[in-house]
Amino acid sequence: MNTKLHHPPHPASTNISPCHPAQVKTMLLSPQAERNWEDLCLVLEDVLEDQSHRELFALELGSGTGQHVIRFAQKMPFVTWQPSDIKEESRDSIKAYIAATHAKNVRQPVHLDAREPWEKWAGLSRRSCDVIVAINLLQYSSFKTAQGVFNGAGQILRQNGLLITYAVYAVNGTITPSCNEHLDAELRQMDPEWGLPDINVLRQLAYGNEMRMERIIEMKEYYKCLIFRKL
Numbered sequence: 001m002n003t004k005l006h007h008p009p010h011p012a013s014t015n016i017s018p019c020h021p022a023q024v025k026t027m028l029l030s031p032q033a034e035r036n037w038e039d040l041c042l043v044l045e046d047v048l049e050d051q052s053h054r055e056l057f058a059l060e061l062g063s064g065t066g067q068h069v070i071r072f073a074q075k076m077p078f079v080t081w082q083p084s085d086i087k088e089e090s091r092d093s094i095k096a097y098i099a100a101t102h103a104k105n106v107r108q109p110v111h112l113d114a115r116e117p118w119e120k121w122a123g124l125s126r127r128s129c130d131v132i133v134a135i136n137l138l139q140y141s142s143f144k145t146a147q148g149v150f151n152g153a154g155q156i157l158r159q160n161g162l163l164i165t166y167a168v169y170a171v172n173g174t175i176t177p178s179c180n181e182h183l184d185a186e187l188r189q190m191d192p193e194w195g196l197p198d199i200n201v202l203r204q205l206a207y208g209n210e211m212r213m214e215r216i217i218e219m220k221e222y223y224k225c226l227i228f229r230k231l
Contacts, residue, residue, distance in 0.1 A: 026092045026093055026095070026096040027065075027066075027093055027096040027097060027100065028064075028065040028066075028089070028090070028093040029065060029067070030064060030065045030067060032136075033064070033065060033067040033068055034067065036166075036219070036220070036223070037067060037068055037071045038071075039219055039220065040068065040071075040072075040135065040166060040225075041071055041072060041075045041076075043164070043217055043219075043225050044072060044075075044076060044131075044133075044164070045075060045076065047162060047164070047215075047227055048076065048079070048131070048162075051078075051130070052076075052078050053078075054078070055078055055079075055080065056078060056079045056080070056130040056131060057079070057080050057082070057128065057129055057130050057131075058072075058079050058080070058081050058082065058129065058130060058131035058132070058133060059082045059084065059124065059129050059131070059132045059133070059156070060072075060081060060082065060083045060084060060132075060133045060134075060135070061084055061112065061114050061132065061133070061134040061137055061149060062084070062085055062086075062114070062134060062135070062136070062137035062140075062141075063083035063084055063085045063090065063094055063109060064085060064090050064093075064135075064136075065090065065093045065094070065097070066083060066090070066093050066094030066095075066096070066097035066098070066109070067097065068135055069081050069083045069094065069097075069106055070097045070098070070101050070103055070106065072133075073101075073103045073105045073106045074101070074103070077105055079105065079130075079131070080105050080106075080107065081105060081106045081107065082107045082110065082122075082124075083106065083107070083109040083110075084109060084110045084111070084112035084122060085109060085111070085112070086111060086112070086113050088111075090109075091109040091110075091111065094109040095108060095109060110122035113148075114134075114137070114141075114145050114148040114149045114152060115142070115144050115145050115148045116148065117148075117151075117152075118151060118152035118155040118156055121152055121156065124156050125156075126155050126156060127155075127156065127157065127158045127159070128156055128158070129156045129157050129158065129161055130157075130158055130161050130162070131161060131162050131163075131164065132149075132152075132153050132156065132157060132161070132162070132163045132164070133164050133166075134149055134163070134164070134165045134166070135165075135166045136166060136167060137149070137165070137167075138165055138167050138197040138202075139167045139168060139183075139187060139194065139195065139196050139197060140187065140194055141193075141194065142191075142193035142194070143193070144193075146197055146201075146202065146205065147205060149163075149165075150163070150202070150205035150206055150208070150209045150211070151209055153209065153211065153228070153230070154208075154209025154210050154211060154230070155209075157211075157230040158230065159230055159231070160229060160230060161229070161230040162227060162228065162229055162230070163206070163211060163227075163228040163229075163230070164225060164226070164227055164228075165197075165202070165225070165226045165228075166219070166223060166224070166225050166226075167196070167197060167223065167224070168180055168183060168196050168221075168222050168223055168224070169196055169197055169198065169199045169202075169224055169226075170184070170196045170197065170198040170199070171198065171199050171200065172198070172199075172200055173198060175196055177222070179222070180196065180222055183196065184196045199213075199216070199224075199226065202226065202228075206228045210230065210231045211228045211229060211230050211231060212228065212229055212231060213226060213227070213228050214227045214228065214229045215227040
């Protein structure tokens with residue numbers, strides 16, 4: 001089901017305390033994350049609304065700067081968040097955001113390479129997660145990473161748990177409009193294994209790992225959120 005996201009203006013409260021100079025030096029800033037965090041929060045709040053009465057555990061793959069996970073934690077205090085990234089620089093930035101915001105429901109970031117078998121996913125046990133989030137991970141990584149994400153999610157998600165991916169996508173091998181073709185070409189120029197993931201390929205990966213694609217949510221700038229549910 002395709003869903004167009006509509007929402008009222010949303011106050012951009014960061015709740016970030018004055019930072020120690022060392023924190024400022026470590027905290028990375030992504031302009032795109034500043035632009036899209038509110039819309040992503042609205043998606044998460046929508047898909048998790050029926051579970052907001054209980055405590056949930058969420059894993060973010062490829063957390064990057066940490067801007068997203070901090071905002072998610074502030075907006076959804078009923079979720080405990082586990083950020084992860086393969087880059088030490090990113091993990092240091094996440095730690096700085098946690099310290100600056102005094103976030104109580106964000107764990108310290110872990111090293112996690114989604115290409116690895118799920119047993120190597122930072123000690124996470126089978127069926128331990130209610131939600132797995134991957135923002136801009138699939139287009140900036142190889143197909144092996146996509147396979148790893150879905151294989152891992154199929155093992156680590158609890159029954160009815162959600163895998164949520166955010167990216168620009170191809171559909172049946174077709175990329176439209178032309179600006180997305182340019183984006184795909186730029187990604188492949190940076191790394192031949194990168195590129196826009198295909199929705200139907202991801203749907204097949206989900207099916208092979210006991211998940212189904214439940215919703216496609218249209219976002220700004222031709223981005224989409226795909227919602228997969230563990231069966």
